[in-house]
Structures are given as structure tokens and as C-alpha cells.
Amino acid sequence: MEGRDVDPGDGRDETINERMDRNWNELLQEMRVTQTGTQILSGFLLTIAFQPTFHGLPAFDKTVYLFLVLAATVTTALALAPVHLHRTLFRHHSKPALVQIGHLLLRAALTGVLRATAPFVYVRLHGPDHDHLYGGSYSEADLGWWADRIREWRCSDKDVWVYFNNDGAGHAVRNANRLRALLAR
Numbered sequence: 001m002e003g004r005d006v007d008p009g010d011g012r013d014e015t016i017n018e019r020m021d022r023n024w025n026e027l028l029q030e031m032r033v034t035q036t037g038t039q040i041l042s043g044f045l046l047t048i049a050f051q052p053t054f055h056g057l058p059a060f061d062k063t064v065y066l067f068l069v070l071a072a073t074v075t076t077a078l079a080l081a082p083v084h085l086h087r088t089l090f091r092h093h094s095k096p097a098l099v100q101i102g103h104l105l106l107r108a109a110l111t112g113v114l115r116a117t118a119p120f121v122y123v124r125l126h127g128p129d130h131d132h133l134y135g136g137s138y139s140e141a142d143l144g145w146w147a148d149r150i151r152e153w154r155c156s157d158k159d160v161w162v163y164f165n166n167d168g169a170g171h172a173v174r175n176a177n178r179l180r181a182l183l184a185r
Contacts, residue, residue, distance in 0.1 A: 020095040024086075027102045031082060034109050038076040041113070045069050075112030081105045111149070120159040121150075125175070127166035135168030138175045147182040 004015065014022065045068055048054060057065075082102035089098050123146070127136040138146075150160045162179065164172035 020099050023099045027106060030106055031079060034079045034106060038072060038079050038113060042072040042076050045072050071112055075109050078105050078109035121153045123162045125164050125166060134166055136166055137171040143179050143182055147179060150183060
């Protein structure tokens with residue numbers, strides 16, 4: 001199985017190790033952006049306590065501030081955790097587990113960022129294949145995951161805007177219609 005194409009139907013011709021290496025590299029790129037953003041957010045939040053007007057804020061505002069600092073700290077830790085995990089599992093032949101756990105940690109970090117930063121959510125979906133942006137069709141599982149997130153955001157009184165930009169072969173329209181149907185359930 002080692003030298004065989006792990007998914008002959010996807011047009012990639014890659015072994016499981018090649019796929020895991022590619023997926024890990026994609027996760028690393030996403031982690032770099034997320035880590036930088038969460039660290040900047042955390043740093044910005046920490047400076048607020050040193051502003052002259054901070055001490056005069058009502059207790060509720062200070063509690064909200066403390067919650068945001070805590071959320072930003074946890075989100076930063078989640079975004080950094082896959083790097084520590086990689087170092088821990090290095091040379092243990094555990095790349096599939098590393099990719100899966102890293103993926104889950106990064107999703108959790110991104111959820112934390114979205115919850116802490118805006119009263120609305122704007123999602124732009126370029127297609128499921130990072131190597132071929134603006135093409136490809138999202139799987140039922142991917143659309144189901146997005147439907148669950150949209151429901152969570154709506155329950156938090158956030159307006160949600162979703163833009164499908166995977167226009168190749170009409171996938172954007174089909175994916176948007178399917179997402180709408182999933183949300184109607």
C-alpha cells in the first residue's frame with residue numbers, strides 16, 4: 001500500500017506519506033497566519049489595561065475584557081499547540097495523527113478568533129483544493145461542518161455572510177444551494 005496512490009480518483013497520484021506531507025505543509029501555512037493574528041490580538045488586548053481610562057470602566061466591562069484576554073490566550077495556545085505536537089511526535093512515524101490533531105487544533109483556534117473579533121462573520125470559500133483555488137466542489141462533510149459553524153454563529157446573534165468563489169464548472173452555485181438546504185433542516 002505504501003507506494004500506491006491513496007485516492008486514485010482525486011487526480012493527484014500521491015502516496016499516503018506524500019499526502020500527509022502536503023497536508024502538514026498546508027496546515028503550517030495556515031498556522032503561521034493564525035499564530036501571527038492571535039498574538040497581535042493578544043498583545044493589543046493586553047495594552048488596554050494600561051490605558052488611563054481603563055480603571056474607570058464598570059465591572060461588567062472589565063469582566064468582558066478579562067474574558068477576551070483569556071479567550072485570546074487560549075486561542076494563541078491552540079494555534080501554537082501543533083508545533084509542540086510536531087516536535088513531540090517527530091520521528092515516531094505518526095504524521096497521519098499529527099495532521100489530524102493539528103487540523104482539529106487549528107479549527108478550534110480559528111473558531112476562537114472568529115468568536116472574539118467581530119459581531120458578524122464573513123466566510124469566503126475558494127474551493128476545497130488549496131493547490132487549485134476557485135475550483136472544485138466541497139464535500140457533503142465539508143458543507144455540513146460549515147452549516148454547523150453557521151448555526152453556532154447565528155445562535156450567538158451574529159450575522160453570517162458566505163461567499164462561494166469556487167466558480168469553476170458551476171461548483172459555487174451547487175455548493176451554495178446545498179449549504180442553504182443543510183441550514184434549512
